[in-house]
Amino acid sequence: MNPHATATCAYGLVKGPAGGPWHLHHSSAGHLPPLLTTEDGDTRYLNTGRGLLIGMEPGLPRTSARDPLPPRSTLLFFTDGLIERRGESLDEGMKRLSRLTATYARDPLDVFCDELIIKLGADTSDDIALLALRPTPRA
Numbered sequence: 001m002n003p004h005a006t007a008t009c010a011y012g013l014v015k016g017p018a019g020g021p022w023h024l025h026h027s028s029a030g031h032l033p034p035l036l037t038t039e040d041g042d043t044r045y046l047n048t049g050r051g052l053l054i055g056m057e058p059g060l061p062r063t064s065a066r067d068p069l070p071p072r073s074t075l076l077f078f079t080d081g082l083i084e085r086r087g088e089s090l091d092e093g094m095k096r097l098s099r100l101t102a103t104y105a106r107d108p109l110d111v112f113c114d115e116l117i118i119k120l121g122a123d124t125s126d127d128i129a130l131l132a133l134r135p136t137p138r139a
Contacts, residue, residue, distance in 0.1 A: 005055045006030075006053040006054060006055035006056055007029070007030075007053060007054045007055065008028075008029060008030040008031040008053055008054070009028070009029040009030075009031055009054055010026070010027075010028045010029075010031040010032075010034065010077055011026060011027050011028070012024050012025070012026040012034065012075075012077065013025045013026070014069065014075075014133065014135070016069075016135075018138060019137050019138050020071055020135060020137050021068065021069075021071075022068070022069040022135045023066050023067060023068050023069060024046070024066070024067050024068075024069055024075060025064060025065075025066050026046060026049050026064065026065055026066075026067070027049045027051065027062055027063065027064040027065070028049055028050045028051065029051050029052065029053055029054045029062070030050075030051070030052060030053035030054070030056075032078065032079075032080055032083075032094075033045040033046050033047045033050060034046045034075055034076060034077045034078075035075075035076045035078070035097060035098065035101060036067070036069070036073055036074070036075055036076075037073060037074045037076070037098075037101040037102060037105050038070055038072075038073045038105065039070070039071075039072040039073060039105055039106060040105070041102035041103070041105040041106075042102070043098040043101055043102050045094065045098075046065065046067050048063075048065035048067070049063050049064045049065030050063070051063050069133075069135050070135075071135060071136065071137050072134060072135070072136055073134065073135065074101065074105065074109065074112060074132055074133070074134045075132065075133045075134070075135075076101060076116075076130065076131070076132050077130070077131040077132075078097070078116075078128075078129065078130050078131070079126075079127060079128060079129045079130075080126070081124055081126030081127045081128040081129075082097065082116065082117075082120050082121070082124075082128045082130065083096065083097050083120065084124070084126060085123060085124065096120070097116070097120070100115070100116060100119055100120065101116070103115075104116070109132055109134050112132065113130050113132050116130060117130070
């Protein structure tokens with residue numbers, strides 16, 4: 001193991017027919033878990049499928065998970081710059097993100113993402129990246 005040759009990574013693949021139901025196959029190597037926010041504002045982190053950073057214990061098998069994606073829910077992958085704050089626990093930042101995504105759960109996806117960056121990006125000098133998906137049934 002070389003501590004200078006490690007990285008985090010998150011992988012997700014959405015599967016299902018065009019009109020749903022959909023599910024997410026995912027795996028994480030030391031990366032923060034994706035956040036799922038339902039249309040009604042219920043939130044949960046998809047903590048299954050998590051493993052060690054890339055480069056640590058390369059002989060260990062990688063785990064993956066499968067979670068349903070309800071229609072009109074929002075799946076959010078994000079970097080730690082969105083939630084980490086000096087002098088604050090990571091749990092506090094994750095709770096803050098959950099509350100904020102619940103607030104904007106029914107807003108258009110571009111507004112949802114803009115509000116997260118506006119509300120959470122002002123307090124950090126770290127880089128921020130978001131990847132959001134909202135499965136919507138065909139009319």
